């Protein structure tokens with residue numbers, strides 16, 4: 001008997017298994033590009049928190065989102081599935097959208113809630129609200145929600161203050177929509193939003209969730225989907241005028257500072273050694289905003305394109321004492337977050353087709369990534385065309401290319417709206433290790449003998465992927481119903497401009 005006990009204890013000691021499920025803080029930036037952070041080489045950005053997390057955690061160089069616009073990438077992040085499977089395509093949701101992320105989809109929050117986690121979200125949802133709040137985060141596993149059901153430019157902003165004391169937002173935003181609402185769970189508590197106090201309010205809410213969960217000895221999952229770095233830029237007084245990078249820099253500084261406050265809150269609650277922070281961004285920069293937009297750095301083009309600037313993103317995993325500091329070129333995707341979190345929390349995987357891989361051995365043990373491919377869908381997905389581009393290992397093939405309005409004003413004409421849809425047969429082929437900027441097409445003068453097997457493999461991977469993909473009914477094509485636009489004062493007229501409540505309903 002004593003021998004068995006000895007062996008059992010020995011096994012337990014050898015296992016790196018986690019004694020308690022870890023807390024998870026998942027941070028999703030908006031329209032933040034590959035070149036925007038100090039730790040990714042930006043010369044003037046002030047991002048001390050993320051730079052610190054990067055130098056004390058694992059920084060990814062080859063990390064990808066699944067879409068170069070907001071809604072589909074959020075669907076993929078939360079479900080571990082391509083947006084085609086959930087129907088969150090083409091394009092994005094609007095305040096009056098009839099559709100949303102289907103309730104049958106299983107989100108990270110639902111998985112963790114079933115494991116006993118306290119689940120919460122702050123910020124930008126953008127996966128639908130629907131009739132009577134059908135598609136709100138509270139219906140998708142988030143027990144606590146404070147934020148906007150869509151993007152913060154999807155409401156008039158011309159008369160709103162974006163920087164104190166009274167600097168108005170730059171641009172008009174969507175003038176025909178309802179004033180931007182802030183929801184607490186399923187109730188509107190502010191309409192229109194006060195951008196100058198928004199982040200302090202989010203932080204107070206987030207800190208109370210962290211404190212409550214730790215107090216109750218429950219693991220927590222906090223999904224912080226930031227508005228910052230998406231147009232229009234805004235910040236509270238503490239960060240206004242602090243960055244030499246101007247308004248974008250101020251907004252980015254507040255975003256980075258808010259992550260610093262979450263880190264402090266976790267540390268103050270004694271939970272740092274049991275909390276995984278994961279940071280990335282939903283899509284590449286909106287270069288059409290010029291100096292008020294983000295930067296893809298070395299990479300080509302930005303938002304809404306399938307060049308690297310549209311879908312390759314900064315990503316950082318930080319977990320004190322668990323993740324070794326370093327930089328990795330292993331391939332990874334937002335699709336991998338759900339399976340990884342499921343593995344770390346001990347949760348069973350949902351009984352659906354998943355497109356992600358468990359990266360826990362990469363994070364905790366420094367193993368290779370199980371992922372070898374990246375598929376690039378355009379924002380305007382057409383099932384007859386499918387993916388625009390495909391990366392297998394270090395090679396990327398473009399079967400179709402197209403410029404985009406969101407990537408306007410870059411010096412590269414390929415990025416602009418005037419670069420119409422082009423079919424490439426054979427595809428354009430780039431070696432992303434030697435040429436990450438996609439400058440030199442390896443098939444420019446025919447197919448060299450040594451690249452023929454590479455091309456054949458890529459074509460086969462594409463064929464296998466496309467033939468097995470199942471496209472769900474489009475949720476964005478269900479259209480809009482003006483009566484679905486959120487209004488804190490449903491009886492008022494004329495809608496939607498009358499929907500204004502200073503201190504909630």
Ligand SMILES: [Ca+2]
Nearest residue numbers: 030031070282
């Ligand atoms: Ca976005």
